[in-house]
Amino acid sequence: MYRWGMVIDLDRCTGCQACVVACRQENNIAFGGEDQAKLGRAKFWMNLISDVKGAYPDVEMQFIPIPCMHCDRPPCIKVCPVAATYKNPEGVVAQVYPRCIGVRMCISNCPYTVRYFNWHAPSWPAEYKKGLNPDVYRRRKGITEKCNFCIQRIRRAKETAKKEKRKIRDGEAVPACAETCPSEAIYFGDLNDPKSQVSRLSKSRRAFRLMEDLGTEPKVFYLKEGEWNDG
Amino acid sequence: MTDREAIAQKHSRILAPLTRMGWPFLITAGLLSAIFLWSFFAFGWQYVWGLGVTGMGHPVSWALYLVNFVFFIGISHAGTLISAILRITHAGWRTPVTRAAEVVTVFALAAGPTNILFDLGRSIRFHWVAIHAQFKSPLLWDFTCIMTYFVTCVLFLYVLMIPDIALLRDRFPRRRWFYGLLSLGWIGTERQERILKRASTFLCIAVIPIAVSVHTVVSWVFGMQTQPMWHSTIFGPYFVAGAIYSGIAAIILVAAILRKVYRLEEYLQPIHFNNLGLLLLTMALLWFYFTLAEYLTTFYGGSTDELAVFWVKLTGKYSPMFWLMVLFCFIIPFPILAMKRTRTILGTSIVSISVLIGMWLERYLIIIPTLSQPRLPYGRGSYMPSWVEWSMMAGLSAGFVLAIVLFSKFFPVISIWEMEKEEKEKTSNSK
Numbered sequence A: 001m002y003r004w005g006m007v008i009d010l011d012r013c014t015g016c017q018a019c020v021v022a023c024r025q026e027n028n029i030a031f032g033g034e035d036q037a038k039l040g041r042a043k044f045w046m047n048l049i050s051d052v053k054g055a056y057p058d059v060e061m062q063f064i065p066i067p068c069m070h071c072d073r074p075p076c077i078k079v080c081p082v083a084a085t086y087k088n089p090e091g092v093v094a095q096v097y098p099r100c101i102g103v104r105m106c107i108s109n110c111p112y113t114v115r116y117f118n119w120h121a122p123s124w125p126a127e128y129k130k131g132l133n134p135d136v137y138r139r140r141k142g143i144t145e146k147c148n149f150c151i152q153r154i155r156r157a158k159e160t161a162k163k164e165k166r167k168i169r170d171g172e173a174v175p176a177c178a179e180t181c182p183s184e185a186i187y188f189g190d191l192n193d194p195k196s197q198v199s200r201l202s203k204s205r206r207a208f209r210l211m212e213d214l215g216t217e218p219k220v221f222y223l224k225e226g227e228w229n230d231g
Numbered sequence B: 001m002t003d004r005e006a007i008a009q010k011h012s013r014i015l016a017p018l019t020r021m022g023w024p025f026l027i028t029a030g031l032l033s034a035i036f037l038w039s040f041f042a043f044g045w046q047y048v049w050g051l052g053v054t055g056m057g058h059p060v061s062w063a064l065y066l067v068n069f070v071f072f073i074g075i076s077h078a079g080t081l082i083s084a085i086l087r088i089t090h091a092g093w094r095t096p097v098t099r100a101a102e103v104v105t106v107f108a109l110a111a112g113p114t115n116i117l118f119d120l121g122r123s124i125r126f127h128w129v130a131i132h133a134q135f136k137s138p139l140l141w142d143f144t145c146i147m148t149y150f151v152t153c154v155l156f157l158y159v160l161m162i163p164d165i166a167l168l169r170d171r172f173p174r175r176r177w178f179y180g181l182l183s184l185g186w187i188g189t190e191r192q193e194r195i196l197k198r199a200s201t202f203l204c205i206a207v208i209p210i211a212v213s214v215h216t217v218v219s220w221v222f223g224m225q226t227q228p229m230w231h232s233t234i235f236g237p238y239f240v241a242g243a244i245y246s247g248i249a250a251i252i253l254v255a256a257i258l259r260k261v262y263r264l265e266e267y268l269q270p271i272h273f274n275n276l277g278l279l280l281l282t283m284a285l286l287w288f289y290f291t292l293a294e295y296l297t298t299f300y301g302g303s304t305d306e307l308a309v310f311w312v313k314l315t316g317k318y319s320p321m322f323w324l325m326v327l328f329c330f331i332i333p334f335p336i337l338a339m340k341r342t343r344t345i346l347g348t349s350i351v352s353i354s355v356l357i358g359m360w361l362e363r364y365l366i367i368i369p370t371l372s373q374p375r376l377p378y379g380r381g382s383y384m385p386s387w388v389e390w391s392m393m394a395g396l397s398a399g400f401v402l403a404i405v406l407f408s409k410f411f412p413v414i415s416i417w418e419m420e421k422e423e424k425e426k427t428s429n430s431k
Helices: A016-025 A034-038 A075-079 A151-163 A177-181 A197-202 B002-010 B010-020 B023-049 B064-088 B093-117 B140-158 B161-172 B175-183 B190-223 B235-261 B270-301 B305-316 B318-329 B331-336 B345-372 B387-409 B416-430
Strands: A005-009 A045-051 A060-068 A085-086 A093-095 A184-192 A221-222
Touching: A005 A197, A016 A045, A016 A177, A016 B002, A045 B140, A075 A085, A075 A093, A075 B270, A085 B140, A184 A197, B002 B010, B002 B161, B002 B175, B010 B161, B010 B387, B023 B387, B064 B093, B064 B140, B064 B190, B064 B387, B093 B140, B093 B235, B093 B270, B093 B416, B140 B190, B161 B175, B161 B416, B175 B235, B175 B318, B190 B235, B190 B345, B270 B305, B270 B318, B270 B331, B270 B345, B305 B318, B305 B345, B318 B331, B318 B345
Parallel strands: A005 A221
Antiparallel strands: A005 A184, A045 A060, A085 A093
């Protein structure tokens, strides 16, 4: 059994936001427009947060890409009254769009605030529509959506592997964000495979997870920035 | 028959609203209906264009609808709970206020959960909560408790009204088909009396734990979530106390208005308002105690996430609302209720309005600040209700008042048979 996980090396992240764009493109994330974004309704399955410390000339800027953490003990799942969200056997926390009735309790109980609601019917610019991904459901208004580690790509990789009667190779199933990242800061793979890159990196001394104290057991690991000056 | 005629004559004041229909009634009902119908338009608008027409967003994804949900369920608490407790403890002064209290309960309980319907992304799939029930969700517990409470309260109101409906059946021949059906053939035999007594005792005892469970579970919708200033063990009792507090205020206000409009001075006397005022005073102190305990514990604990919400309430963006809440929920009510001189009908009515506003603010301050200050600080946001949300709130409140007004035109707002019974007992005691 696979157990999908992600490692994001903050030392390598340049804050270019290519992951954010690739994610939108891959997952048919609707365009809300500027007005909607101002109301906080922009959807970022992969979100890039920047933190500015200090003032000119002593400025330090840090970036942190935030997808869904795919918790092993997800707080969002147990609160849904209609079981519209679940953790699949491979550890991906997924949303069942046709089942969702838009209660939004999963949104309010997510400590990472990475679940997004469709406040309006989805819309895209006309030119953009030709490029919509046929593999991904276009969410309608009134339901919740979230990052699912590009589950469609995992499925495709599984089908290929099954035809060839083997397991998925490390690096064969890769979400759009990881594939795009120009500085190769995002790794994705099977945490159950001790030889996979993610499983080795997740045990690194630099590895940490967000809000571990909540006991949510996220499967997205971050690698701390190196302390260059300390040598 | 003549005996009934005599009773009806004696209580003509109570029956008067059922026979008269003047301009004041038509104007009030018309105005309320207009506001009520307007909310249907607003809901249609929201249904077609999506929840985007509200002011909600990310991270404040629950807002005014949830506030009104908790507020109305809170109001529903006083009625039946108070009525049941007063019956069980044989509080002699209760009789003229119980019916009004039960009516407030039933309609508030109809209004409260309607807000959840407005709040759903796909309202038309509301029944899926029952069909695809997921038992770990506090919302399902809510659904179960509220439905149980609603059924019990409707039964409670109805069963205790049967003898009065029978009286109306004989009094209004033109509405005989309606009252005749509802009176279930009540003629006041000894057997019927016995069944009624047993049924009402059973309902009285059953309704108390159900009422407590309802608001506890409503609080758990928030308390079970691990969000700062929601995840608190006192939320259950805090919400129940707050609910009874706002509920008693609603009863006092309704009783005062009914007294004035229908000239029920001889039934609803200053003593009733004095006693209800004392109950309200108890709840005011309890509310203050709970609020102090909740905020002091949070502050002293000093956890960063909790303090972010704490300070935004006390000194930040929500501080005007917070201090208004303290003013309306404690500073105004306490001195007025504490002094016998001011614990009059006017005094308790003013306090009731203040408490209702204050408790609405409390619900708002429990829900919105927490959502606006999530743990990851980047996601912080604010919220301003849109015209749709205000319309729904106005429509719902108008509908609630309209339902009470219409009820008072078809059924007596004071329990006639219980007044009679009480009088009989008094005279037999004095003999």
